[in-house]
Amino acid sequence: MVSEPPAVGARRRAGRRGSGPPGEPRAVAYLYILPGFLIFAGFMLWPLVRAVGLSFYEWDGLSLGVWVGLDNYRAVFTDPGLRSPFVHSLVLLAFYSAVPIVIGMALAGLMARGVSTGSGLRGLGFFRTVLFLPQVVTLVVVAIAWRDIYAPDGPLNELLRALGLDALAHAWIGESDYALPAVGLVGTWVGTGLCLVLFLAGLSKVPRELYESARLDGAGPVREFLVVGLPALRGEIAVALTLTIVAALRTFDLVYVMTGGGPGTATTVPSYEVYKRAFQDGEVGSAVTLALLLTAVILAATIAITRVAEGADR
Amino acid sequence: MTSAIRRNFVTRAGILVSTVLLLAACAPGSDGGDDDDDSSGAEPTPSDVETNVADMGDITLTVWDQEVRGGQARQINQLNDAFMEAYPNITIERVSRSFDDLRKSLRLAITNEDAPDVVQANNSRSDMGAFVSAGLLRPLDPYAEAYGWTDRFPESIRAVSSYSEDGELFGEGNLYGLPQAGEIVGVWYNKAKLDQLGIQPPETLADFEAALAEAKQAGELPIQYGNLDQWPGIHEFGFMQNQFVDKEEISSLGFGVEGGSWTSEGNVQAANTLQDWVQKEYFTDGFNGLGYDPSWQQFAQGEGVFLISGTWLLADLEAALGDDLGFMLPPVGETGELTVTGGTGLPFAVTEAGENADAAAAYIDFITSSDAMQRTTEAGNLPVVDAGEQDVSGAQAEVFDAWATATSQDAVVPYLDWGTPNAYDLLAAGVQDVTGGEMNTDDFLGSLEEDYTEFTAGSAD
Numbered sequence: 001m002v003s004e005p006p007a008v009g010a011r012r013r014a015g016r017r018g019s020g021p022p023g024e025p026r027a028v029a030y031l032y033i034l035p036g037f038l039i040f041a042g043f044m045l046w047p048l049v050r051a052v053g054l055s056f057y058e059w060d061g062l063s064l065g066v067w068v069g070l071d072n073y074r075a076v077f078t079d080p081g082l083r084s085p086f087v088h089s090l091v092l093l094a095f096y097s098a099v100p101i102v103i104g105m106a107l108a109g110l111m112a113r114g115v116s117t118g119s120g121l122r123g124l125g126f127f128r129t130v131l132f133l134p135q136v137v138t139l140v141v142v143a144i145a146w147r148d149i150y151a152p153d154g155p156l157n158e159l160l161r162a163l164g165l166d167a168l169a170h171a172w173i174g175e176s177d178y179a180l181p182a183v184g185l186v187g188t189w190v191g192t193g194l195c196l197v198l199f200l201a202g203l204s205k206v207p208r209e210l211y212e213s214a215r216l217d218g219a220g221p222v223r224e225f226l227v228v229g230l231p232a233l234r235g236e237i238a239v240a241l242t243l244t245i246v247a248a249l250r251t252f253d254l255v256y257v258m259t260g261g262g263p264g265t266a267t268t269v270p271s272y273e274v275y276k277r278a279f280q281d282g283e284v285g286s287a288v289t290l291a292l293l294l295t296a297v298i299l300a301a302t303i304a305i306t307r308v309a310e311g312a313d314r
Numbered sequence: 315m316t317s318a319i320r321r322n323f324v325t326r327a328g329i330l331v332s333t334v335l336l337l338a339a340c341a342p343g344s345d346g347g348d349d350d351d352d353s354s355g356a357e358p359t360p361s362d363v364e365t366n367v368a369d370m371g372d373i374t375l376t377v378w379d380q381e382v383r384g385g386q387a388r389q390i391n392q393l394n395d396a397f398m399e400a401y402p403n404i405t406i407e408r409v410s411r412s413f414d415d416l417r418k419s420l421r422l423a424i425t426n427e428d429a430p431d432v433v434q435a436n437n438s439r440s441d442m443g444a445f446v447s448a449g450l451l452r453p454l455d456p457y458a459e460a461y462g463w464t465d466r467f468p469e470s471i472r473a474v475s476s477y478s479e480d481g482e483l484f485g486e487g488n489l490y491g492l493p494q495a496g497e498i499v500g501v502w503y504n505k506a507k508l509d510q511l512g513i514q515p516p517e518t519l520a521d522f523e524a525a526l527a528e529a530k531q532a533g534e535l536p537i538q539y540g541n542l543d544q545w546p547g548i549h550e551f552g553f554m555q556n557q558f559v560d561k562e563e564i565s566s567l568g569f570g571v572e573g574g575s576w577t578s579e580g581n582v583q584a585a586n587t588l589q590d591w592v593q594k595e596y597f598t599d600g601f602n603g604l605g606y607d608p609s610w611q612q613f614a615q616g617e618g619v620f621l622i623s624g625t626w627l628l629a630d631l632e633a634a635l636g637d638d639l640g641f642m643l644p645p646v647g648e649t650g651e652l653t654v655t656g657g658t659g660l661p662f663a664v665t666e667a668g669e670n671a672d673a674a675a676a677y678i679d680f681i682t683s684s685d686a687m688q689r690t691t692e693a694g695n696l697p698v699v700d701a702g703e704q705d706v707s708g709a710q711a712e713v714f715d716a717w718a719t720a721t722s723q724d725a726v727v728p729y730l731d732w733g734t735p736n737a738y739d740l741l742a743a744g745v746q747d748v749t750g751g752e753m754n755t756d757d758f759l760g761s762l763e764e765d766y767t768e769f770t771a772g773s774a775d
């Protein structure tokens with residue numbers, strides 16, 4: 001690299017950097033971030049590089065790996081067993097992200113209106129706490145509880161039968177038409193509380209006068225929310241979208257505990273497939289490839305949301 | 315851009331590319347290779363192995379087992395205590411997990427440098443077979459000779475824990491583990507309900523189907539079945555196969571060797587009959603959404619006339635149903651001969667990485683001794699050997715008789731998920747789909763046949 005003398009321009013630049021303002025040796029700055037960088041590199045960058053390396057191999061996790069080039073990547077797009085998990089997580093996106101945001105917004109709008117009109121909504125704190133509670137409970141516990149709720153003789157079916165709706169009773173997580181939505185609804189149940197609390201916080205920033213002036217101008221409750229509340233929530237919506245989309249894409253606990261990917265392969269999701277391939281089937285290369293693609297998708301989604309939210313702010 | 319800067323960029327890019335290539339060239343698993351060579355170079359001979367436990371010094375023996383159900387957990391705890399009492403220099407650290415959890419975490423644990431000394435590994439190719447081919451388990455042949463296991467355990471029992479050294483051949487070669495229990499998948503039945511219906515325990519398929527129809531008509535649940543956990547379905551299909559497929563063919567499919575076909579007429583009949591029974595609603599309503607444990611617990615509470623499952627439920631079912639519990643071998647079907655899926659409980663194996671191989675082997679000898687077999691019996695389980703010498707009654711006697719009949723008639727066929735590395739996944743998902751009406755039997759058997767022929771062709775090279 002230094003076998004040849006550098007060109008004039010380069011040398012001048014190097015000289016300029018050396019003669020910076022006194023008392024400010026810039027190179028030292030790198031030393032300050034070194035400890036943090038080492039931890040980041042050791043626990044994030046190195047595993048990532050290793051993972052990329054592994055994705056070019058067919059490896060059972062026990063014996064010597066075999067170089068297969070891009071075959072693992074190709075398989076994700078051609079093998080239905082690898083493609084369908086991504087399709088399933090698209091379905092889950094609606095349940096984890098879209099529905100909780102809509103419900104959360106409606107509830108937050110209702111509650112905020114109760115406060116702004118001074119009609120004194122009783123038990124607001126109670127409802128807020130109850131709706132947020134699923135967020136606090138470990139997902140494994142949530143999953144075990146819902147597995148029982150969905151059981152053929154579980155509370156849900158008992159309720160339907162008690163109402164005389166026997167025809168609607170199903171083995172919810174045992175029938176491939178219902179299993180994925182059933183898992184998704186648990187995600188909705190968990191995510192709604194988070195969205196609600198986020199949106200309530202956002203709405204509390206809105207001065208009461210804005211509502212009043214909208215009301216004086218003759219706006220009904222819905223219009224009032226659309227023109228006053230909604231614009232104030234842009235930042236919160238971006239946060240809620242990011243959190244819920246990431247949660248949807250990396251769903252694991254619910255599927256692992258509730259269905260194990262079944263019935264058949266009706267509820268396989270990327271994270272579960274990664275786990276199954278790496279630790280159960282001994283297909284580490286394929287698992288790592290899937291994990292990397294999942295990381296890329298999550299990263300892209302997060303960047304896109306941030307971009308849109310920031311763009312709209314300007 | 316000056317030429318120097320460009321050159322600089324090219325150099326950096328070059329370094330980056332070569333670094334990545336170097337990283338990529340470092341094949342995963344390559345650092346484990348040296349250990350294999352070392353160990354296989356110095357295989358102990360019978361005269362080398364130490365069998366005097368008291369002389370081994372203070373040792374902590376880590377044992378991973380899956381004996382979590384009531385009766386099984388009790389007997390293994392008793393045996394561990396007895397072993398530590400007999401040899402105070404040994405401390406046993408027991409880690410117990412359910413079958414599912416053990417199966418998943420073992421792969422990580424066994425490649426770790428702190429690997430447990432003794433592990434209970436599933437006999438299948440994707441578990442024990444993979445461990446053997448990666449050089450992670452110790453061949454026990456020197457110990458087998460030193461402790462006389464070769465005489466004590468019949469060939470058929472040792473076969474299901476034997477692999478060739480490269481892990482390619484199943485059912486022959488080195489011995490890698492010993493089981494405590496025997497097990498077969500038969501038919502549990504509720505005697506009180508059969509009496510009510512006025513039916514004798516059916517011995518042929520025709521009688522069995524008649525009994526199912528009669529039970530259904532009387533408003534009883536004919537077969538208690540829960541397949542949310544996916545693996546019980548494999549046994550349900552195996553039970554069907556027992557009636558329609560020759561035992562030689564089932565053995566070929568189960569051991570993953572040439573000579574069978576998943577698309578044979580018998581297998582098609584077996585799959586169709588399973589679907590037929592689903593349509594006749596002989597199984598628990600919503601069985602694909604019902605867990606295995608809740609399912610047999612329902613049977614224990616008197617819901618269901620029959621339950622197709624393994625002898626491992628003996629202790630738990632007998633505790634609940636008492637004298638009302640009965641057990642019988644699968645009825646004899648179209649093949650005209652008795653066939654029953656089964657083999658042994660999960661064998662206890664010794665890891666290559668564990669440092670206390672001698673103590674580990676002594677432990678395995680201890681938990682499979684005559685004394686241990688008696689304790690296994692007392693705990694309500696089916697001992698893999700000495701079953702004929704135990705003093706038992708009730709349902710336990712029926713299970714022991716069934717085991718004796720099955721082994722003496724050479725009627726035992728291996729579990730279907732042992733055959734190929736993909737067999738478990740294909741069967742687990744496939745049976746759910748076939749019984750759920752999501753897949754036709756041709757596609758189900760076709761996927762298994764494709765996997766099987768591909769595997770047997772590959773391993774024949």
